[in-house]
Amino acid sequence: MGQSLHHIWTWLAMPRHGLALAVFIIGALGIGALFLGILCSVPARFRKGIVMAVTFIGGLYLSLEFLVPYKNVHTGKYPLTEVMPTVANLEIVIGCFALLLGIWNLFQIHGKTLMKFGKDWYNSAIFFLTFFSIAILGFLRDKGVHGTPEMFSILFSGFLLSLQSTTFSLIAFYIVSAAYRAFRIRSAEAGFMMVAATIIMLALVPVGALLTAWLPETGFLSAFRLERIGYWILTSPNMAAQRAIAFGVAVGALATGLRIWLSLERGSFFDRQL
Amino acid sequence: MVTWIAKNAPAITIWCAALSTFAIYSVLYAENRFYRFFEHIFIGLATGYGVYATWAQILGPKWWDPMVKQGQWYWAFAAVVGSMFYFMYSRKHAWISRVIFGLFMGLAAGGMFREFYELYFPQIGSSMKPIAGHGMSVWDSLNVVVFYVILLACMSYFFFSFDHKNAATKKTAAAGRWFLMIGFGAIFGATVMGRMTLFIGRFNFLINDWGPQVKIAWATLPFKIVIGLAVVWLIVALIRRTKPPKAKIAIEE
């Protein structure tokens, strides 16, 4: 029995080519459609149970893989760990199918504006233009079509990368205005935070070191040199505070994960009747 | 046209990058049409590139190629499972999308035990510091004591089910919050220089890469005309912005 099952499994897993491949793919899609059809006819009272079971199984696999590592004595390998890359691949591949959900939303919003020639319609037009340009040029470039690598590079390096790094660099301006505001009008706590920030900032630049350069480099007074104070803040109070947050977050994440895994989570999304 | 673009691609790329830089920086003054236009370019390109990259880096090599080129037909089931997301648009069968969401949530939650062990066990371990020992000075010991005081005070701040009415717990938690501020200040201060470097990078690009291109373009008449028109447009826009419309004045009178 076991051996014949193994034979069937090996036969099914064999790579196919040509017409056989087409038949098998269509067959798989047909079986999938049948499976979805069955799901569609599941009575309402069983639906929540199915969702809970699937959630539990998803979590159970990763939990068992770590908590109860089963080692195959013959091969010396861990079967659950061995299939991990395949599971991760599957998760990534299936997750990619959801990308269209988001893009569909963008298309709906911009499509509507464009069709109505509404306010700022040209922004929606440029959205579509750039969206299709870079996607199509990307594929054409991979096929080696003349001129496409350069055009792709203009869009990618000229626009995309530049827009990315410029947006990132905006923080340089905002960090200054945020610091100024924190000193001016925020709470005493924020002010206190900024004092610590100033010390660290000065400690990390040569100017800061110069400010307390008159203090000796050794002995008791050397502890008051800015770079030393900065280093101490970073490695002692800062480390302790960050650890405290990390431990709290760790327990919080574990509790939330546990509630989700065991379907104990509450809130409209989790409570809704299906 | 394609050949011309291909030939002049480096210069065009630099000009596009400079325009993008100015467009994004213009939001520092106020949100405006220029920014808005480039914001949509940004989203369009990022999403379009996302689609291309998803196919070229994930779906192509990990799904389509194994299925079609290597004959692993069973990958077709992934498409069936992936299609379950789209049931959310069905009023009657929207619950089917919950099945696949449930699977993803389960997988996200299931990794918690390993994550806790790998991320936090070493941190618990390195928080176990000796208060005294051979070779440790008084200052070293004091430093460790300070570490423990701050750690425990900060952790006490994050207790939610104990009422902070008791003077000791109240003061410990309050001290914890102040200590947390020192920690946050340290993060803030340590980040500043890195962020400044980013701006310097953009500035450097404008001066060293775009600057020479401007010099080359300045030699041509069309460029001078375009710049002249742009300056006039900018002045008119600024005047319009600062002068209140006449009709409004008339109403006020």
Added chain:
Amino acid sequence: MGESTVYANIAVYVVEGLLVFFIVYKIISARRGRQLFIRRIPGLSALDEAVGRATEMGRPMLFTPGLSGLSIIGLQAMAIMSHIVKRAAKYGTRVIVPTADPLLYTVAEEVAKDAYNAEGVPEQFNPEDIRYLSDNQFAWASGVVGTLHREKVATAFYFGYYAAESLILTENGQMVGAIQIAGTPTTTQIPFFLASCDYTIIGDEYYAASAYLSREPTLLGSLVGQDYGKLTMIALIIVGAIAVTLGALYPDWTVVHWMQSHFLKYFQRGVG
């Protein structure tokens, strides 16, 4: 894979087992009707006030889950969003939700729809207010910046996973004069939220939010269980500190050797 991968050891079973026990035990006792106390969390108490402000001004609100995907952080953001959308639905205020993950976007749409239904105003739900912008960090951020300005939002909520873009969002929120409340378990971004937001939820408070806002027994029980979990960790560190101190002072003691081989070795050192 396999030999190089680390697996659970006795310390994992004891420590994580204790944490799970406390959380589950407290959840069960809370569900049986035991009254539980939760202290006031100022940032979360301000949520309703912030919703009220947007209503008074007749301007929309913005809620972003940051760069969160369909993860524990993202799902917690959805729980908080559900509360905010319900409040907004009650007062007839718009909530715009720009997301950066297609999976979370779909969940957000469901959560918002359910929240409007729960308040009995399903007609108020506008699918276009739940938006997917981009999964590119800064493209998403530039889209949120544009939304903040164009929609003239009165209140902005930032709950979820954030990276460097946090300050870009909140500073533009300041520019439009929005009241801003943020919460993230990402420690490195908390200082920037503190400097530019009106209220900031720090660290673990983020995970306490759903329990605090909903007062749902299961979540409250879990929160109390978490406190016991944190006490366990404190106890662990104190015992560990005593063990390493004894080890440093009296390395020849038998008890020191025993502690080293039965306790300390499970907590690898060297991080931080």
